[in-house]
Amino acid sequence: MSRIGKQPVNIPENVQVKIESGVIYVDGPKGKLNQNLVPNVNVEIKESQIIVSVDNPKNKEQRAKWGLQRSLINNMVIGVTNTFEKKLEINGVGYKASISGQKLTILAGYSHPVDYDLPEGISGSVEKNLITIVGIDKQLVGTVADKIRKIRKPEPYKGKGIRYFGEVVRRKEGKTSKS
Numbered sequence: 761m762s763r764i765g766k767q768p769v770n771i772p773e774n775v776q777v778k779i780e781s782g783v784i785y786v787d788g789p790k791g792k793l794n795q796n797l798v799p800n801v802n803v804e805i806k807e808s809q810i811i812v813s814v815d816n817p818k819n820k821e822q823r824a825k826w827g828l829q830r831s832l833i834n835n836m837v838i839g840v841t842n843t844f845e846k847k848l849e850i851n852g853v854g855y856k857a858s859i860s861g862q863k864l865t866i867l868a869g870y871s872h873p874v875d876y877d878l879p880e881g882i883s884g885s886v887e888k889n890l891i892t893i894v895g896i897d898k899q900l901v902g903t904v905a906d907k908i909r910k911i912r913k914p915e916p917y918k919g920k921g922i923r924y925f926g927e928v929v930r931r932k933e934g935k936t937s938k939s
Contacts, residue, residue: 765826768809769834772841777805784833788840791881791896795832798825803833810837839896846905848891849927852920855912857886864891868912868922876908890925 771777775788784803785794797803800822802813812830814822838844850857850868857866864876864884878884882895882904891908895901905924914921916932923929 763827765812765814765823765830767830768811769830769837771805771808771810771837773808775837775840777810777837779803779805784836786833786836786840788837790840790843793836793840793897795836798829801825801829803829835898839898843894843896844898844901845892845894846901847925848893848905848908848922849925850889850891850922851914852912852918855920855922856889857891859884859886864908866908866911866922869920870912874911876911879904891922 772788775786777787778785779797782797783794784797785792800815800819802815804811804813810833812826812833814826816822817826835844850866852869855866855868857864859865862878864878864886866874866876868874878893879900881897882893882900884894885892893901893905893908895904909922909924912921914923914927914929916930917934919929919931
């Protein structure tokens, strides 16, 4: 039995959920999201809860997808009521970022500034050396934050680069001369 899958997802009062032809639609005050349902996983709406179940709970693959589907639906409900955010920290001399509209410009030690266009549904802000990515789709927020981090990953000797806020980068000792 999936411990996560058998927990019901509570639907807040200001959120509407409907299921049509293998797609679940969630509409709330922050926006609208939809997600294709996983095969062999049954999703039902009962009163103010979403119940997720599987055809055969002894099948390992179906049990795994059971918990996955429940987590995806829960993230959709949370996203349309609140928003998800990821923070990235820029470390390095001369490293900085700025945002104008949906375009994020990063100076990260290259000979040219790197421009990154934020996708629809994602907004960002920059304060000193902190980039904040905000959106209602948890998966999209994480993907955008990862792509921004990949512009200049933190290096282990001086720690320069773009890292998640609070991420610990293992530092290496530099070369030493023989004496």
